[in-house]
Amino acid sequence: MRxxxxxxxxxxxxxxxxxxxxAGDVGEVKKQSVNIPAIIMFxxxxxxxxxxxxWAAQRTKTAKDFYAAGGGITGFQNGLAIAGDxxxxxxxxxxxxxxxxxxxxxxxxxxxxxxxxPIIMFxxxxxxxxxxxxxxxxxxxxxxxxxxxxxxxxxxxxVVVILYLIGQMVGAGKLIQVLFGLDYVYAVTxxxxxxxxxVTFGGMLATTWVQIIKACLLLGGATIIAFGALWVATDGSLxxxxxxxxxxxxxxxxxxxxxxxxxxxxxxEAISLGLALMxxxxxxxxxxxxxxxxxxxxxxxxxxxxxxxxxxxxxxxTFLIGFGAIVLLMPAESGFMVPDPKTGALALKGGQNMAAxxxxxxxxxxxxxxxISAVAFATILAVVSxxxxxxxxxxxxxxxxxxxxxxxxxxxxxVRVSKIATLVLGVIAILLGIAFEQQNVAYLVGLTxxxxxxxxxxxxxxxxxxxxxxxxxxxxxGWLGLVSSTLFVILGPTVWTDVLKLGDAIFPFxxxxxxxxTLAFLGIWIGSIMDSSxxxxxxxxxxxxxxxxxxxxxxxxxAASH
Amino acid sequence: xQQDLVHAIKSNPKYHELVSxxxxxxxxxxxxxxxxxxxxxxxxxxxxxxxxQQLWTGSITTVGIPxxxxxxxxxxxxxxxxxxxxxxxxxxxTREIKEEVL
Numbered sequence: 001m002r003x004x005x006x007x008x009x010x011x012x013x014x015x016x017x018x019x020x021x022x023a024g025d026v027g028e029v030k031k032q033s034v035n036i037p038a039i040i041m042f043x044x045x046x047x048x049x050x051x052x053x054x055w056a057a058q059r060t061k062t063a064k065d066f067y068a069a070g071g072g073i074t075g076f077q078n079g080l081a082i083a084g085d086x087x088x089x090x091x092x093x094x095x096x097x098x099x100x101x102x103x104x105x106x107x108x109x110x111x112x113x114x115x116x117x118p119i120i121m122f123x124x125x126x127x128x129x130x131x132x133x134x135x136x137x138x139x140x141x142x143x144x145x146x147x148x149x150x151x152x153x154x155x156x157x158x159v160v161v162i163l164y165l166i167g168q169m170v171g172a173g174k175l176i177q178v179l180f181g182l183d184y185v186y187a188v189t190x191x192x193x194x195x196x197x198x199v200t201f202g203g204m205l206a207t208t209w210v211q212i213i214k215a216c217l218l219l220g221g222a223t224i225i226a227f228g229a230l231w232v233a234t235d236g237s238l239x240x241x242x243x244x245x246x247x248x249x250x251x252x253x254x255x256x257x258x259x260x261x262x263x264x265x266x267x268x269e270a271i272s273l274g275l276a277l278m279x280x281x282x283x284x285x286x287x288x289x290x291x292x293x294x295x296x297x298x299x300x301x302x303x304x305x306x307x308x309x310x311x312x313x314x315x316x317x318t319f320l321i322g323f324g325a326i327v328l329l330m331p332a333e334s335g336f337m338v339p340d341p342k343t344g345a346l347a348l349k350g351g352q353n354m355a356a357x358x359x360x361x362x363x364x365x366x367x368x369x370x371x372i373s374a375v376a377f378a379t380i381l382a383v384v385s386x387x388x389x390x391x392x393x394x395x396x397x398x399x400x401x402x403x404x405x406x407x408x409x410x411x412x413x414x415v416r417v418s419k420i421a422t423l424v425l426g427v428i429a430i431l432l433g434i435a436f437e438q439q440n441v442a443y444l445v446g447l448t449x450x451x452x453x454x455x456x457x458x459x460x461x462x463x464x465x466x467x468x469x470x471x472x473x474x475x476x477x478g479w480l481g482l483v484s485s486t487l488f489v490i491l492g493p494t495v496w497t498d499v500l501k502l503g504d505a506i507f508p509f510x511x512x513x514x515x516x517x518t519l520a521f522l523g524i525w526i527g528s529i530m531d532s533s534x535x536x537x538x539x540x541x542x543x544x545x546x547x548x549x550x551x552x553x554x555x556x557x558x559a560a561s562h
Numbered sequence: 563x564q565q566d567l568v569h570a571i572k573s574n575p576k577y578h579e580l581v582s583x584x585x586x587x588x589x590x591x592x593x594x595x596x597x598x599x600x601x602x603x604x605x606x607x608x609x610x611x612x613x614x615q616q617l618w619t620g621s622i623t624t625v626g627i628p629x630x631x632x633x634x635x636x637x638x639x640x641x642x643x644x645x646x647x648x649x650x651x652x653x654x655x656t657r658e659i660k661e662e663v664l
Contacts, residue, residue, distance in 0.1 A: 104624070104626055104630070107627075107630040107631075108603075108606055108630065110634075111599070111602065111630060111633045111634060112599075112603075114633075115598075115599040115633070117637060117641065118591065118592070118595045118637050118640045118641050119592055119595060119596075121641045121644055121645075122588040122589070122591050122592040122595075122644060123588060123592055126648070240623065241621060241622060241623050244622045244623055244627075245622040248622055255622075258623070258626070258627070259610060259614040259624060259626065260606045260610045260613055260614070260626060266607075267604070267608070270606070270607050271600070274599065274600065278599070297653075298648075298649050301644070301645045301648055302649070304641055304645075305638075305641045305642055305645045308637055308638050308641045309638050312634045312635065312637060312638045315634060316631060316634060545565070545568045548571050548572060548577075551580065551584075551656075552571065552577070552580075552659055552660065553656065554571070554664070
């Protein structure tokens with residue numbers, strides 16, 4: 001105990017020193033000048049979260065504490081934490097930037113990110129809570145053969161976690177480089193070290209509170225920018241009509257910013273993207289894991305309700321922020337538009353994704369800019385720690401405890417393995433962040449959601465609702481979904497043509513979910529009805545007991561007694 | 563779970579009431595959400611002119627704005643409706659079943 005407390009303090013110290021060192025080290029490359037208010041506010045956030053980690057570490061003793069915060073998180077807290085997990089810096093900066101450039105189309109896009117939540121609520125939240133323990137693999141292996149099902153579910157989790165991590169780490173490095181004037185490698189390393197600290201010492205309890213703080217900061221910060229911009233842009237009238245009117249006068253698309261444009265052209269692409277966003281959300285392991293932190297189904301439902309409210313409000317804010325940015329940043333005299341070095345055309349300083357950040361400087365000066373920069377950094381840290389915990393749990397709880405050790409493992413040993421897994425994943429995240437620095441990673445988000453919707457979601461929903469699914473069907477469908485969604489993305493226009501530059505795409509659609517999800521469900525159905533084995537019959541027969549537990553919660557994991 | 567407990571629960575009429583009520587309610591709401599969202603996406607894909615109309619005479623705000631925001635708000639409202647009924651009626655039924663069989 002004493003030993004790691006010392007180690008912990010030493011690490012925390014060296015980290016703060018590292019930030020100071022890195023901050024003093026800038027100036028030789030293209031980075032921005034050092035943003036002192038941003039660094040101070042960020043250090044305050046780090047200090048607070050490390051304090052929480054220390055507090056959480058005292059309360060994290062058993063496996064249930066580590067994976068599920070002892071099952072003692074309330075619905076409201078979990079709702080905030082889910083929102084914290086889901087509202088990434090990419091969506092904050094990306095969607096407001098999309099609105100800045102395209103106007104109304106940004107709203108169409110953000111709607112898709114929200115509508116998965118009601119579906120999770122109606123079909124999965126309480127079922128997950130009643131059937132699972134620590135990971136969603138608990139649910140999909142409930143009445144099936146443990147080893148192959150866990151292996152598949154853990155693979156699906158890890159693929160999704162790693163893809164999501166790459167996007168987050170690269171985004172983090174770039175963002176921090178611009179906002180804080182820190183070197184890319186320093187930025188990525190700091191993120192990696194902090195999340196290793198949060199997750200290994202504080203487990204789910206610390207991760208949850210990091211999410212909650214981040215969600216409050218992000219919602220608060222976005223509210224200030226959105227309404228501040230509305231106030232300034234409309235000369236205090238707060239009338240959206242006035243904001244829209246000014247935007248149509250300033251934007252070079254004129255009235256078209258108020259109308260749907262080119263974002264949705266092919267109905268097949270639109271439907272397929274919609275499926276990926278809607279059901280991909282229901283297949284993200286770090287989100288599914290959050291349902292095991294509440295004591296019962298009642299609280300699980302409440303968490304989705306609050307989360308949907310917070311996330312929906314957040315998307316409305318990003319829409320306002322985008323329009324505020326059009327009015328306040330787009331006029332050349334604002335000073336936020338700089339000539340592009342190649343074309344000479346005026347473009348937003350730092351690129352379109354900096355709309356929200358620049359807007360904060362426009363309405364609140366250096367202090368608000370610093371605050372928003374710190375919030376963006378905190379956002380990345382929180383999302384990455386949630387992902388890392390989910391990945392570590394797939395390794396320790398699914399692969400190690402249930403596949404390698406066949407369930408014969410002592411709890412402390414399992415937690416030890418998950419801490420080692422966290423360390424390894426943290427290092428991998430840093431290395432991937434460095435390796436992908438020069439790559440365009442925007443397509444990874446779409447890929448992540450397509451894989452989650454095609455590999456994880458189908459077996460999860462079918463195992464809950466269809467009595468006739470067998471292990472063979474689940475394996476066929478699950479692997480088919482995982483492999484086909486990955487292949488379709490690689491062979492599709494985004495990777496094949498744009499990233500690899502290999503000419504015309506072999507698979508014609510950017511969004512493969514419509515096809516890969518169909519394959520997954522077909523695979524489950526055909527594999528199950530063709531399965532006439534004794535094992536398969538037993539699995540169908542045990543649906544009854546699973547369903548009774550799923551419906552009533554009798555026999556479900558309760559909250560920890562302490 | 564022991565087989566006799568499963569049978570005791572399954573032969574309880576309240577269990578069937580709970581299961582069928584919740585199933586119907588949840589699927590109706592889920593389908594409603596799908597219809598709202600895909601309805602919106604299909605209007606965007608096939609009838610952009612509808613969303614581009616002025617909301618009132620001379621307004622800059624288009625019909626698309628309240629409709630888009632409406633989809634966001636409907637997601638929140640639908641989850642609220644579900645929670646309200648599930649956390650009262652369904653939880654009460656579940657409690658009664660537990661009291662009777664355990």
